[in-house]
Amino acid sequence: MAGLFKRMTSIFKAKANSALDKAEDPRQTLDYSYEKQLELLQKVRRGVADVATSRKRLELQLQGLQTQADKLENQGKQALAAGREDLAREALTRRAAVQGQMADLQTQLAQLQAEEEKLVIASQRLQTKVESFRTKKETIKATYTAAEAQTKINEAFTGISEEFSDVGLAVQRAEDKTAQMQARAGALDELMATGALTDSSGTVKDDITAELERLSSTSDVELELNRLKGELGAAPATPQISAAPAEAAPQATPEAQT
Amino acid sequence: MIVRIMGEGQYVVDDAAVAALNAHDATLEAALAARDEKAFRSALHVLLGAVREHGQRLPDEELAPSEVILPAAEATLDEVAALLASDGLIPG
Numbered sequence: 001m002a003g004l005f006k007r008m009t010s011i012f013k014a015k016a017n018s019a020l021d022k023a024e025d026p027r028q029t030l031d032y033s034y035e036k037q038l039e040l041l042q043k044v045r046r047g048v049a050d051v052a053t054s055r056k057r058l059e060l061q062l063q064g065l066q067t068q069a070d071k072l073e074n075q076g077k078q079a080l081a082a083g084r085e086d087l088a089r090e091a092l093t094r095r096a097a098v099q100g101q102m103a104d105l106q107t108q109l110a111q112l113q114a115e116e117e118k119l120v121i122a123s124q125r126l127q128t129k130v131e132s133f134r135t136k137k138e139t140i141k142a143t144y145t146a147a148e149a150q151t152k153i154n155e156a157f158t159g160i161s162e163e164f165s166d167v168g169l170a171v172q173r174a175e176d177k178t179a180q181m182q183a184r185a186g187a188l189d190e191l192m193a194t195g196a197l198t199d200s201s202g203t204v205k206d207d208i209t210a211e212l213e214r215l216s217s218t219s220d221v222e223l224e225l226n227r228l229k230g231e232l233g234a235a236p237a238t239p240q241i242s243a244a245p246a247e248a249a250p251q252a253t254p255e256a257q258t
Numbered sequence: 259m260i261v262r263i264m265g266e267g268q269y270v271v272d273d274a275a276v277a278a279l280n281a282h283d284a285t286l287e288a289a290l291a292a293r294d295e296k297a298f299r300s301a302l303h304v305l306l307g308a309v310r311e312h313g314q315r316l317p318d319e320e321l322a323p324s325e326v327i328l329p330a331a332e333a334t335l336d337e338v339a340a341l342l343a344s345d346g347l348i349p350g
Contacts, residue, residue, distance in 0.1 A: 004287040007342055009327045012264075115332070118265055125267060128318040136321060159321035162262065170265045170330070173337075 012165065013158075027146075029153060030137040033160075037130045040164055044126060047171035048119045054178040055112055061185045062109065065102055068189075069095050075208050082215050091208050098188050105188075108181055115174050122167045129163050260322055261309050265330035268322070269313030279308055290335060290342075298335045306331050 072095040079087035133156055140152050259276055262268045271279070282305040289298035306328065316322065329338045 004290065004342075005283050005326050005328065008329070008338075009325070011342060012327045013323075111332070115265075122265065122267070125318045129321060132319040132321055155323065156321045158323035162323060162327075166262065166264050 051174045126167050260324045262324035262327045268316035271313040275312035295335045
């Protein structure tokens with residue numbers, strides 16, 4: 001084996017060897033190493049569990065984002081029905097900005113889930129190997145002379161160190177990935193809530209919702225006005241809702257009106 | 259020969275099949291040097307496929323060091339490059 005494989009293998013092994021410390025006396029090494037392995041195994045299991053928890057949290061986060069995207073679409077419809085194309089465009093633009101990224105996150109989430117399944121299998125394999133090590137160390141201690149023991153120990157030791165490094169790396173990789181995805185989902189969340197306002201009741205309302213509510217109360221007034229005019233016999237055939245908001249609140253979405 | 263695919267486990271590969279694996283090494287290294295993600299991905303895919311095809315899984319209870327360690331199937335070019343640069347990707 002040449003080139004790439006060789007480099008990769010030797011680098012990995014150098015790291016793997018430093019993962020588990022050795023003691024002076026080979027037999028002492030066995031017990032000490034086993035203790036250490038049990039500790040590391042716990043750590044790996046915790047790591048796998050953490051990845052699963054983060055993944056679930058991420059799923060919820062994405063569901064929340066989807067709800068928000070749906071809401072933006074509804075707002076677009078409402079705005080359009082009220083004759084406010086500018087507001088509808090703003091809602092749909094905001095929605096489009098997050099949709100692509102959400103699809104990307106969904107794909108990543110599926111990959112993460114596949115990796116998580118592999119991690120579960122890998123940690124079970126690790127547990128089997130640690131158990132194997134325990135059996136082997138008793139045999140080595142009972143049967144072999146110090147010199148022979150050293151060779152056997154080295155083999156078992158290298159084998160298990162390698163396994164630990166591999167699983168440890170995979171756990172770390174999955175943890176990094178979840179952290180990255182969470183950061184992205186968080187950024188999307190902020191993007192969708194752009195211009196979020198806190199109203200007097202303390203609930204957070206985004207700017208589009210605020211504008212739509214204002215719009216609907218304005219159109220209620222317009223309808224009422226038209227009804228009254230109708231009663232007086234002076235009403236126009238159709239209520240002119242669209243003209244009113246543009247006059248009433250040009251400051252609400254100034255960028256959309258230019 | 260025992261070969262480890264990272265994140266997947268160890269395989270026992272016949273010495274006769276090793277030559278076939280070696281042929282992929284150069285391809286993979288060239289792709290890495292050229293930072294060609296697409297070529298890297300396909301070379302890695304072929305290589306790992308060959309290991310799985312020609313190898314037998316080492317039983318879980320066996321404790322044996324691997325002679326060759328290969329990147330995980332989903333490893334990116336950057337990840338492998340970082341590993342080769344000994345960038346502390348492996349904990350410990």
